[in-house]
Amino acid sequence: MKWTTANVKHPNYTAKHELYVGTHTGSFKHLTPASEKTPHGQTNLCQLSSLDKESRVTSLAFGDDAQTEILLGRAKGAAELLSLGEENTSSSVNFSCGPIVGLARYNNKLIAGIGKGTIQCLEPGSASEPVTITTGTQIDHLRQCQQARSIVATGGKERQNNLKVYDLSADGKQIFTSKNLPNDYLQLEVPVWDSDIGFVDGPSVLATCSRTGYVRLYDTRKQRRPVACFSSEEHGMSFAALVARGNFIYTGTTMGALKAYDTRRMKTHVHTYKGFTGGISDLHLDETGRFLSSASLDRYVRIHDADSTVLLYQCYVKSKATKVLIRHLEDEEQGTVVGEDDAKQVVNESLKQNKVAKSTPVDDEYEDMFEQMPVVGNSDDDSEKEEVNNEPTKKSKQKRKAANHTAKTKKKKA
Template sequence: MKWSTANLKNPNYTENHELYVGTSTGTFKRFVPAFEQKPFGQRNLYDINQLERNDRVTALSFGLDTSEIFIGRAKENVHIHSLRSDKVERIINLNYAPVVGLARFNDYLVAGFSNGQVQRVPLEDKSETECIVNSGDDMAHLRQCPSDRNLVATGGKGRQNNLKIFDMAADGKQVFTSKNLPNDYLQLEVPVWDSDVGFIDSPHTLATCSRYGYVRVYDTRKQRRPVQCYATEDQMSFSTLVTHGNYIYTGTTMGVMKAFDIRRMQSFVHTYKGFTGAISDVSLDSTGKYLASASLDRYVRVHHVDSTVLLYQCYVKSKATRVLIRESAENPNSTAAEAAEDDVNEMESTKKLHIKKKDTIPEDKEYEDIFENMQTICENDEEDDVSDSEDVENTTKENDKLAKVGAKRKAEKGLAENKKKKE
């Protein structure tokens, strides 16, 4: 089967992963596929009762390490969720909304917005001034360079919003801007729409994907135009991408996920199946072997990168917009067992407390004597029933005796009359 709507887990999937998913309704959920008892259980890390209409999760990213997650929403603030304390530790107010990308370097937070603005906010020293950079008027995504964290890349719709790189440590200095391909054979401008961007293990090599069906690779040391490009005449609209090594993993709005090799961009090398809706986000683990994806068909999935096997699929109950995957340092099965034992101990302790409370209540002798001397309704009813049944039996016996005596007298009277007639 190409796809299935049931929750499933491949028995070969034994990695201790944790999935963090943001949805269109604003919920932020955690999945633990390695949990043996409930591999499809989902836990809401954000209070559902506090959600509003504009709380849709639009950006997710790790901080300096995988112990904190930045949650960008469709309103003018960012939540910093700590995975150690398992709660939102801080809320940062921003100037614009919605957020399309988040990054952190040193003590700064960088946020990109759909209107093309890039804002740098100091996290520690509030006396420092904020820095705002204009990258255009329509931004689709913002990504951070993993090797040089002060560099961020932006991309959007239109030639004025094409790929750009900014150095946020130098007050948002523009380091690179891409150049479009030459005009086509009709001397018309090639349309540009960079829906997502990503660094390829280097601050000089980048990849972009487009809603117009192309994937491009740039090398900032060589030229402004792409050095490699994949384009197709099919209606393939790319929405998101992630890179690792020499490979680019892309998701489309038609529910197709493909992998490209930058050494030969003429065609894709892998196709990942199982989707029934548009792919909104993709994420790789630290090893680059497991690919997590969020889809608008309300499912989160994990594929093996090389074999393209669907290892995990779970229903999220809402449209999944963003996903992150990380390696957990704890064994979920052992912690679950400890939690179960703690629950049992708590139940036993509560029972003991209740018993102690009952034992310590002073007794009122007069009150107890009243209840002991009172007659129960059930016992009286039973006694009445028994007496009534005995009376009925006695009356029936007496009636039987009278009937026998009457019959005997009638027989004797009949014999006497017969004798008189004969005489």
């Protein structure tokens, strides 16, 4: 598909998805690409009159595995909990001053990563003060492991705020901290800036990206230093967003480049996704890992095919998109499934029909009458017709033979 700034939906994109988008102005929007009539229609889920300069959406995540709850964090330290369903309800929780860089749910508690370098745990609705865990002086992102929800990771700028992993089930104990690479050839310290973090299908393997142009892969079971690393000195390779799944790491840069890396060979990227004109602020994969959604500062949200890199969907959201979530719509029309009771009834009915068919008496005289009846096509009339049809062919052959004989005799006399 060619580059374009218009709203686009690929004709082969038939997956049932919906998008939740947070913007720089603080608005929170809902899009339904699966809609046939209005695939680019937008619905605001918050009151625009209550927004101010500090209402920027800085964090967006699902609160449970069923994806029925959304956790939204803002730059002014306010967190909102939105439940998805027939009745959309919302509640708010206020944390200490500072932007919320990550939200998570564990044991009915809300865990928030504060940009000033702390993790705060608070139970919504309680009057008690939040439990605080100090992680450093500044963090850029907090990420929760989906396979083990008690594990969270943080990362930020400078060596004292590098990648750290905490276990919330052990009162926030720090179980891992990364170690920087050795000094360069000038014996200078390699700069550290973990701008985003992602768990790779488990709590032990993590991936980080940096504003200084590197992507690193860590295994907490082996060593503190990265087990694989990609580093680039190209201008514009400043990574701002990351998401990982399986053997692939998807990263977005501040210059509008979206690339995929294979964890088995980190020398170079394996895919490049096109269509961006602004910096990429957030990435999110659907449950299957096939559809990659992205939020960009060019005021567009997009969905790419993770394998073929085809742009499937693009929508203009009128504000700088900072966070995005992709979710499968619940199937309203479900196919008819035959249960065990229904299957037993069908089997019993078929058995009854077989028994009735076998129990019907057989009339011997009726069967003999059908056996003695002549077969169609063996009557005398048919044989006579065949003889009549063959007569003209025999006469024509005899005439041809007589004509040939007379011609030969004339030639001999001559």
